[in-house]
Amino acid sequence: xxxxxxxxxxxxxxxxxxxxxxxxxxxxxxxxxxxxxxxxxxxxxxxxxxxxxxxxxxxxxxxxxxxxxxxxxxxxxxxxxxxxxxxxxxxxxxxxxxxxxxxxxxxxxxxxxxxxxxxxxxxxxxxxxxxxxxxxxxxxxxxxxxxxxxxxxxxxxxxxxxxxxxxxxxxxxxxxxxxxxxxxxxxxxxxxxxxxxxxxxxxxxxxxxxxxxxxxxxxxxxxxxxxxxxxxxxxxxxxxxxxxxxxxxxxxxxxxxxxxxxxxxxxxxxxxxxxxxxxx
Amino acid sequence: xxxxxxxxxxxxxxxxxxxxxxxxxxxxxxxxxxxxxxxxxxxxxxxxxxxxxxxxxxxxxxxxxxxxxxxxxxxxxxxxxxxxxxxxxxxxxxxxxxxxxxxxxxxxxxxxxxxxxxxxxxxxxxxxxxxxxxxxxxxxxxxxxxxxxxxxxxxxxxxxxxxxxxxxxxxxxxxxxxxxxxxxxxxxxxxxxxxxxxxxxxxxxxxxxxxxxxxxxxxxxxxxxxxxxxxxxxxxxxxxxxxxxxxxxxxxxxxxxxxxxxxxxxxxxxxxxxxxxxxxxxxxxxxxxxxxxx
Numbered sequence: 001x002x003x004x005x006x007x008x009x010x011x012x013x014x015x016x017x018x019x020x021x022x023x024x025x026x027x028x029x030x031x032x033x034x035x036x037x038x039x040x041x042x043x044x045x046x047x048x049x050x051x052x053x054x055x056x057x058x059x060x061x062x063x064x065x066x067x068x069x070x071x072x073x074x075x076x077x078x079x080x081x082x083x084x085x086x087x088x089x090x091x092x093x094x095x096x097x098x099x100x101x102x103x104x105x106x107x108x109x110x111x112x113x114x115x116x117x118x119x120x121x122x123x124x125x126x127x128x129x130x131x132x133x134x135x136x137x138x139x140x141x142x143x144x145x146x147x148x149x150x151x152x153x154x155x156x157x158x159x160x161x162x163x164x165x166x167x168x169x170x171x172x173x174x175x176x177x178x179x180x181x182x183x184x185x186x187x188x189x190x191x192x193x194x195x196x197x198x199x200x201x202x203x204x205x206x207x208x209x210x211x212x213x214x215x216x217x218x219x220x221x222x223x224x225x226x227x228x229x230x231x232x233x234x235x236x237x238x239x240x241x242x243x244x245x246x247x248x249x250x251x252x253x254x255x256x257x258x259x260x261x262x263x264x265x266x267x268x269x270x271x272x273x274x275x276x277x278x279x280x
Numbered sequence: 281x282x283x284x285x286x287x288x289x290x291x292x293x294x295x296x297x298x299x300x301x302x303x304x305x306x307x308x309x310x311x312x313x314x315x316x317x318x319x320x321x322x323x324x325x326x327x328x329x330x331x332x333x334x335x336x337x338x339x340x341x342x343x344x345x346x347x348x349x350x351x352x353x354x355x356x357x358x359x360x361x362x363x364x365x366x367x368x369x370x371x372x373x374x375x376x377x378x379x380x381x382x383x384x385x386x387x388x389x390x391x392x393x394x395x396x397x398x399x400x401x402x403x404x405x406x407x408x409x410x411x412x413x414x415x416x417x418x419x420x421x422x423x424x425x426x427x428x429x430x431x432x433x434x435x436x437x438x439x440x441x442x443x444x445x446x447x448x449x450x451x452x453x454x455x456x457x458x459x460x461x462x463x464x465x466x467x468x469x470x471x472x473x474x475x476x477x478x479x480x481x482x483x484x485x486x487x488x489x490x491x492x493x494x495x496x497x498x499x500x501x502x503x504x505x506x507x508x509x510x511x512x513x514x515x516x517x518x519x520x521x522x523x524x525x526x527x528x529x530x531x532x533x534x535x536x537x538x539x540x541x542x543x544x545x546x547x548x549x550x551x552x553x554x555x556x557x558x559x560x561x562x563x564x565x566x567x568x569x570x571x572x573x574x
Contacts, residue, residue: 230397
């Protein structure tokens, strides 16, 4: 019997290796190809698409920085993702504290409305949002990008934060109330302090999502100096661009910041998506 | 600082988030619904036209193709990404391989890359100077081979579906892996001691234990599939001809190119209705499946 189990296992071990290696290779090969091709001139890419660069050069990157408005869009991306992530997780935690520790009847309704937002996609509101922003005068402004980023981050963040704050012992809060602390003080001194694990998860999910977001910046801004990295890359290195070297450099620039983050914090990123995306 | 009452504190904490959420998400949904019955000409609303936007959209062959393409994306998500995600998660969970952390790291990497970059990269892979083309040339010995098949009506969606499978399978893998770790190891050991096959373990233990997560994943996959825009826009922009059009692209065309906000909104509402319908369908299937297991 032990022999039989062992045989079954060998088959599965082999299958595992084959599948996992195939899946890893179809990530490694394209990404490696993209990176080393970005150091090749156009002519060499045409003649020897797969060969490593014979004389690696930074030319493509120089061109990308010169024509692609890369620095401005990089800073925009950082601004949009950073500010919106900070605001989302702060507002979400505050709302989560209210919803899970105040035991008011209305809380269920508010919570239900927030979680409904998980199913609403940007498509369903983009036309009215465009009209509203034009009317109010925040179309093509950074605020006009930040507000929807925050709003679309809220449902998932509130879901995560509520389930976390719910687990904080009531005794902790009651003791502070008896000591005469106000609820806002409790929020800043206790809830905010003990919630760092869930804040980290929320920050990762929101930052990554907003960094790679395309449609809202694309439709709610028009000026070149308002663009985020994905939109800038698409417009100067998009489908119709014929300078392959430049295009590869642009793609690497678009990938690098998140790649570095992933390299440094992959365990938290994977944990964030795994446990964050689907809490029951 | 004067002490706020409990009720005031409650609203101080809750309302900032709630107001932004209502203003940006809930209010526009209703506005979309209202707009979908209106006619627009030259940036101006010219009147109320009842259901005409809807009937025009549903009669449009381009929209019907878009809808079918979205359904294909949904099928590859629910029937491709999720089962593959379960399989990969299980293989990693059983720790049969050395370096499982490395595999996890590599397979999950695409999630951190923006869809625009992914789209342009894969376009290059299939282009005449791409990995795929060069590879086929080496195997077949035909130095002039170029990828033409995806220009045909029948196969145009294939590259998009392949890339989506590659891009998102790892998300489900990671979700299932996190939830598999909550199943006590003793259950697997007991089953193995009883001589259960791995396939039996997958179908009789893993899938029932994960059924809730599979359901929520399917809901996310459906609503995600119906909204796909970035990847398709950057990869093909709906072409060749309109073979790879999706509903979000159709919406974009009417709202932002033709400035027909009525029609654009009607497309939004159709997407919402379709999404609600499909999710209810999955909910029904899920309820049936649960009855059978109990």
